[in-house]
Amino acid sequence: MKEPIIAREGLRIIVPSLVLSAVLLLGKFFFLTALVFCFALFCLYFFRNPRRRPADAGAGVLISPADGTVIDVSDMAEEEFLGGDVTRIAIFMSPTDVHVNRAPCAGRVVSMKHVAGRFAMAFGKDIELKNERNFILFENDGDRILIVQIAGFLARRIISYVKPDQRVTQGQAVGMIAFGSRVDIYFCKGYEPVVDLHAKVKAGSTVLARKKGVQ
16 A cells, blocks of 8 residues: 555645635735645645655665664663664654654564653754653564654654554654654664764665675
């Protein structure tokens, strides 16, 4: 089943805005018509959901869960979901990036967890511990991969399209967050990163990491 080219959340804003602009035009409120129509065009741009095809899909490859800029690649411990030492890649999404998030691998959604929190700037220090966030844990051929959707200063809602025990394909849309935010991906030491700090990445397309021994 093909995904809509506009994220479903956007249609709830875009359609009423277009209807309102038509009504205002009929009433000859030209200035208000222009304002509402421009707002609808902005929402069309913001909630866009372009088709994405992994550049190098397959077993042993993790693709980016988000559009944006890599702001951190580091080793750390993640005990709650992955139970040990892992690598984290943090991706900052600006307001102009596509905000639909995608599965980094094929497999099964093992568990999910939503944590209430603050709405500090998405590129700030320790926001993965303080901000509103949503955890999605995937399992693929015995490997567990975690993504964390983190709300930013302007975002006030994190949306999930999946639920526990659901099977997903690599690159499938799994949710979205809005207006400047961040997505982190955690994976075990059996994978090695193939992106550099400050690299621009695209959800469902850019390869972030490869399993060791996979060419």
